[in-house]
Amino acid sequence: MGTAENYEDILKGKYPAKAHAKKVAEWIVAKGGDKTGTIYLEAQKSRLLEDNDEPAPFRQRRFFFYLSGCNLPDSYLTYDMGSSKLTLFIPPIEPDEVIWSGLPMTVEEAKEKYDVDEVKTTQGVNSHLASPHASAQSTIYAIPEQISDDITFLSYKETNFDLLKPAIETCRVTKSPYEIALIRKANAISTVAHVNVMKAAPKAKNETDFEAVFIKSCLERNAKHQAYHSIVAAGENGATLHYVNNDAPITNQNLLLLDAGCEIDCYCSDITRTYPISGSFSEESLGIYKIVLEMQHQCIAALKAGVLWDDVHELAHKIAIEGLLKLGILKGSAEEILKSRTSVAFFPHGLGHYLGMDTHDTGGNPNYKDTDSMFRYLRVRGPLPAGSVITVEPGIYFCRFIIEPYLENPEQAKYIDKGVLEKYWSVGGVRIEDNILITDSGYENLTPTPKEVDEVVNIIKSG
Structure with missing residues (x-):
């Protein structure tokens, strides 16, 4: 390839x-x-x-x-x-x-x-x-x-x-080497842009400052088009999945969620990174970040041609439940929480989607009428073929609009510790997203953007 x-x-x-x-x-x-x-x-x-x-x-x-x-x-x-x-x-x-x-x-x-x-x-x-x-x-x-x-x-x-x-x-689902090369190039340029935003983060006064650095970095490398409207969300704005305003002042928010990628000759990159604006995680945001990173690591490791994407999505929920139980946000039996779909309150979207000429690329066969809330918004259903490129973008969010109905439903509320949850609203949301090429024997990660805790913190502090 x-x-x-x-x-x-x-x-x-x-x-x-x-x-x-x-x-x-x-x-x-x-x-x-x-x-x-x-x-x-x-x-x-x-x-x-x-x-x-x-x-x-x-x-x-x-x-x-x-x-x-x-x-x-x-x-x-x-x-x-x-x-x-x-x-x-x-x-x-x-x-x-x-x-x-x-x-x-x-x-x-x-x-x-x-x-x-x-x-x-x-x-x-x-x-x-x-x-x-x-x-x-x-x-x-x-x-x-x-x-x-x-x-x-x-x-x-x-x-x-x-x-x-x-x-x-x-x-379009299975890509030629030329198409993969275009996605690689878009990822390489977007990675430079993401790193430049990390370096500039501590000096930012507004979400627009982050967006400006990202777009400038792409333009300087002759990537004149963004693959989609960037999501530049500080603090609680990160709880909105497709936040578009990108114009809130930076005050004391801990995290920035940046979902942004350039386009090269009609082919997309789609990368999300979440990190502390000042270079220091709060205890709560670091706890959530580590869960999402573990979700992503394990789900990527499970990928190869023929794997059922629905199963990988379910794996992400199982890891989320395990992590939220350890933090005390969830309580009770992991098996019962999965069965009750309470984890959907914190991870409401699908694990990822095909990527190519469109950010949400064709051929995924979603079923938005699915009565199972865990799978309703999954944009790809079924086995993954070799040569496809898919995003792996788990997330955990603290969105009052989504979570409050769960708190009002006794069958769901019994699994959520409201007292512990109260400390996490300010986290907003954490999402980590890479673009993965599926191969016969496994996978290749096309996204070289830093995401390990020490790596990201060091870049922010070096800026």
């Missing part, structure tokens, strides 16, 4: 668009699809801001990128499944636009840059779809809500809107 040292060597090659197209086509055929069919995809359109002549921020459609490696807006592609021919259509040169924006990518440059067989301009899309290669006996595969009004599929015997999207979503 490639090592951390040589990801730059792998990235000197081309994004493997043709291999991805072949993989998707094989999935479609395996589901009874037409082996002489055509795959059709469109890039995201360029748009202006409403009531404005400025362009809206652009984010490429991931389905299109997976089969093209092309980050240009207003583009199209076809893949002829019978001949394995991948054709990319890019916008033509518009002289009026050149005045303002410079020369766009040419057909020749695109042919050199992308792993495709042919490059044409977008003016030729419909004539290409109507050409003799589009057999009257074959099927075109497309995503219904991603087809422009001026595109016609009249030359095809059948249009199939059902198979292409699930085909790509499933194929």
